[in-house]
Amino acid sequence: MRGVRRGAGWAALTVSATLLASCGMVSALGDDDAGEQSATVAVLVPASGWQEADGAGVLAAVEAAIGATADDIGGWTVEVAAVDENGAELGDEVGELVDGDLIAVIGGLSTEAVRAVQPVLDDESVLFVSPADVDPVHTRGANPSAPLRPYRSYFRTAVGDESPAAALGRYAVTGLAASAVAVVDGGDAREAAAFADAVGAAGGEVVARGTVADVAAVVTAAEEDGARAVFVSGTSNAATETAEEVRRTGLDATLLGAAAFEADDSDSGDDGVPEGVRDGAVTATTAELDPTRGASLPSNADTGTDAGAYGAAAYDAATAVGTVLDRCLPPASSASAARRGCVGEMVQLDFAGVTGEVAFDAFGDRDGGTVAFSVLRDGRWRPVADQE
Structure with missing residues (x-):
């Protein structure tokens, strides 16, 4: 049974969380959907400000990709709803979503937004994928010579362009x-x-x-x-x-x-x-991957929305999430019960995305998507991460 739908607009998803307006339905729900379980994929993007257009591109890309990958999960309805990452109480709002049927979060265009929600989502094993964040501290910790992954549920499809x-x-x-x-x-x-x-x-x-x-x-x-x-x-x-x-x-x-x-x-x-x-x-x-690789996205062709700087990586992030949901939701009794399994499935992914091959390393980064440090040992270059 098809069950993907978009959020209805900037309204209360829980008591205090706000949703970004979405136009139309990815898949309309009929009367025979009444007994289905529900799961929400939140899209963390700015509702206003200088990144508003990029946020709209991310939302359109996520809606299209989730619609293509998670629209036929038996017994489940998956809703896509966006949360304003500029909200004053973002951490608290996301915490309230976690208490509901939140299954994954895609987005986080600013460092502040990513840092605000990482611990909240990780505590409850909620899958979090950013198409924009490239701060190495967020996946490998503060010490490059002794990398340590701080949040197991955090991944990113962004490719860093640091020299x-x-x-x-x-x-x-x-x-x-x-x-x-x-x-x-x-x-x-x-x-x-x-x-x-x-x-x-x-x-x-x-x-x-x-x-x-x-x-x-x-x-x-x-x-x-x-x-x-x-x-x-x-x-x-x-x-x-x-x-x-x-x-x-x-x-x-x-x-x-x-x-x-x-x-x-x-x-x-x-x-x-x-x-x-x-x-x-x-x-x-x-990094082995090109951070500026372009892509033609169905979301933009269908809606006329400009993909912006992060639309292509967001499409790949949502494709990854939708693929994972198709595996981890069917056997689960609720969205919260499926979370840990979804994170586990994420590390197994390897597919051809619009920004190149999408697979994740041990830190949640794109394979080949970050600068790699090597130390000379016994006359050979060896990964710094292997020297601990």
Whole structure:
């Protein structure tokens, strides 16, 4: 029996939760639907403000995808209803939804909204999928060198666009506790600047900086000012020269690099490691998925709604949720009883979405969708997460 419907508008879903207006029905309900169980997929989007149009694109995409994947779950009616993420009491409102038939939440376009509801939903094993959030802290914790997933029910289809150099700057301060760092520009000033800017944003300080031609002076200054990390941009030749100078001076600092550690020229050793670079060095590689990949969405063709910045990722998020609901709702006695099973089913998904392949890693991120950190051990690059 078909049972997918949209929320009726900005009205009370529970005593204080508000719903975003939805136009029409995904699937009309008849008299023979009276005995069906109900489950609600909430869409967390802003009802006003500068992201209102993006929120409308997310809502349209979710409605279309849920309608396509969860419209024929025997014995169940699935309602799509949007909650204003700018609401003053968002955490409390979502908490009231949790006390009802809430089965999943899709959305969260702002960091504040994501953080407000993550603990509320995780406490009750409610599936939460964001198409917009890319803050690494939300899935891997505050320490990149010891990643720890804070919320088991949280996933995201967003693909981060942080550069490896910027990610290493954040890693130096938050992962290595290096409040003072040095930067050697080995031929890529933009990469060096991205690292330095990220260090500053994370609360650290660049105490020594210069080109590879001045590497001896940079490393000497780094030692004098207590730098605990040295970043080198550019080529593997620059990485080799910097590594040799760090070793010669005895500077106790972690060597960091992105493009410079790719060993793409003459000073490269075995296993893609530049000559002279020793165990303990850390690199980062860019996400394998394209964060800007476009898609033609049925929701936009049908409603005329602009997909906005997050519509494609929202469509994939809702496709994932709808697929999961088709598996976990039928054997359950209620929406709340199905929640834990839905989270368990989520980790098994692997499908071709409109933004590329959709599968999730151990942290709830897209496989290949985030910057990956690696540390050199026994002459080979190994994932930082495996070093615990």
